Amino acid sequence: MKTLSARLLREVDGDRVRLLAKLSTGLVYMCFPILEIVTGELTGARAAWGVLGLVAFTACYVAAVLLVRTFGEPDRSTYWLLGAATVLAVALSAALGGSWTALPIFAVVLHAGMLRPRQSMACIAAMCLVVTLVGLLEEHDLGLTLLFLLQAVTLGALFRGMRSTRLLVAQLRRAQEEMARLAAGEERLRISRDLHDLLGHSLSLIVLKSELAGRLAEEGSERALPEIRDVEAVARKALVEVREAVAGYRRRGLPEELDGARAALEAAGTHVTVRLAGTPLPEELDGLLGWAVREGVTNVIRHARAGRCEIGVTSDGGATVLEIADDGRGAGPYEPGSGLRGLAERVEAAGGVVSAGPRRNGFVLRVTVPAAAGEARA
Structure with missing residues (x-):
């Protein structure tokens, strides 16, 4: 100074x-x-x-x-x-x-x-x-x-x-x-959003696997050791992701996030169905939907206690729609958290719309982004 x-x-x-x-x-x-x-x-x-x-x-x-x-x-x-x-x-x-x-x-x-x-x-x-x-x-x-x-x-x-x-x-x-000054503020906001999304997802998975490993250890099951090793692997991966996010180099692709979401939901005891349809996505749009999958699945693991979760991605060349639906505790008052608000800001910046809320049997998150947004950013 x-x-x-x-x-x-x-x-x-x-x-x-x-x-x-x-x-x-x-x-x-x-x-x-x-x-x-x-x-x-x-x-x-x-x-x-x-x-x-x-x-x-x-x-x-x-x-x-x-x-x-x-x-x-x-x-x-x-x-x-x-x-x-x-x-x-x-x-x-x-x-x-x-x-x-x-x-x-x-x-x-x-x-x-x-x-x-x-x-x-x-x-x-x-x-x-x-x-x-x-x-x-x-x-x-x-x-x-x-x-x-x-x-x-x-x-x-x-x-x-x-x-x-x-x-x-x-x-x-x-x-x-x-x-x-504005660029520095925007970069700090980006880093805070990235860290929130990265740590929220990874720590939720670590907690679930640690609880499972603890129960298995009490029962004397041999499966406890692999679960502990999974916890270690997830923690190491989270550390690498945080470093990459701070450096600004990491590209969060949709396929990678879908694989991580499937593993995390199955570890939480939730049956997962993933459906993909349509044309390949541009790189920027692929990364944006990857973030949406991470945020949506993190909320399912934290709050829903769902038995089933369906993730669908549809792209018809004009617009791309991501929908994450679960059969968990979706009814009742709903107030979006900082994660969903951050996701909404990202999607709105790309010209898209985020809608989220309870349904009759669970909760649904829907992200709609025009294909032109990905082409303009590509």
Whole structure:
């Protein structure tokens, strides 16, 4: 966390330095007022006030850039610094005239690069008016006044465009960070669903076989040892499946899940009938129905205490239907658990529908998915 914070601070500082470098390109024109002081064209108190004014203006200029907290969203300190720089630019240009009339152009650069569009437009217009009035009052050459006006307009437009580009880049970064956050959340949800399905099925089978092995051991039957070995094998397989699910590599195929369902139900003392009809399924659809079989059979083992269970898969090329029906304790109030809700989310994401509920003699789970969903994902 500390490393991430330090990296973000370095990025923010780097952005500020780059922004300052861009906004300071116009400061090269500061050489003209400085030359008036160095060459003695400006002397006495006027030169002293000129030096102090330039130092204060430059300090406000740099501070306005470096102290901004969020680019594109000026705060109170930014407005104060911009206001001070603007007042100094207007005062120095009005008092000293000549090449000092370029200072409002520097203010234009700040306004265009730091303020919102409407605010910057108003400030740019105000600075253009200041340049015009100073030119008329100081009786400057018309060409020089027009040159200053042209610079104010073009630099204002240039840095407004730069501000818009930087804002778009910042918004793109935030969008990418949000997408990464959502992707991470979706991956955590996927892993939690996978672990729920994997562990729920495997642990149910382990419990059943452990109970059976315990009864057989009490009776002194030789079948207890094979059942214990089955428990060990199921536990090892569950461990491998969990690792593969976390790594995101495991493909849960329908045939594999049907074989596992048959073994688990028979271990629970439930007679199983499996019927398959129709065309082969696309890979993604095959995996989705595999998950549905796992969830449905886990619920049968946990809750139904069924004597019979029928699993049917029918695909006619237009839609694929999976139905898991049992003759267990299906009557009475029904409230879907987290497993069925997770399955419904998966199926709905593929354009399908899940229906589940009690029937006259037991419980039925039906999953219907259009074939086009599997083709689109394949």
